[in-house]
Amino acid sequence: MDVWSAPDPAVIGVDFTSRPTPRKPITVARGQRSGDVVQLKALNQLPGDEAFAHWLATPGPWVGAFDFPFGLPRELVEHLGWPTEWLPLIRHYASLSRETVRDTFAAFCAARPAGGKFAHRACDAPAGSSPSMKWVNPPVAFMLHAGVPRLIEAGVHLPGLLDGDGSRVALEGYPGLLARELIGSRSYKADERARQTPERLIARKDMLEALEQGRTRLGLRLRITHAQRDLLAADPMADSLDAVLCMMQAAWATGQPNWGKPLDADPLEGWIITA
Incomplete structure (x- = not known):
């Protein structure tokens, strides 16, 4: 059984993008859990793949929740005749170009009836997450393609999937799951300037208030400074806020067995914490 031995674990949340740039970087929230309180210590932006790889080598102990899928649907993998063990599958997947991934998945979907185009992982329904084979809106298939090989190269520990450095633990998070618990179906972010409305700003402020008061099933309260609260609320794309949501999910995981x-998580598909 995986256990956490550090008395005050560093907890990490990562809002990921498959093509990081200075304008749309990978955002990392770092915090500390003490009892049922999680204090946000820092927010960092990683403008490229090399910066992400360098950050992953940060010595532990830390537990991080990463906002990208760690696996593909078993139904899809078996249909394509790809390896049905996780590490060989990821190595095969990483060897393909994004164009090949897109064309392969598009052909799979084209042959299926309306309403059932995509294959899903077992964790998708309880998490409300997009299928990990989706290549647009959002392109999570490319996020998997870019992110998981980096985790493997960094030698981090992926519980239930791959043994690695037990002082650096990487888990699959999904901020949308916690966001829905906090504010329901209200939209709180937008990349396009025209959709960055006052209503979404209010939603972000309401979300932060609920996190600080601990109004979630995680049983944790977020502690932030006034400056951090203003910064998180003011980010219309909510990359920093999504990283904080993942950080809270990572904090919850530190207090859970395994x-x-x-218990029934598919060792090929992976799983999403708190789902």
């Missing part, structure tokens, strides 16, 4: 992994 990081909260369901």
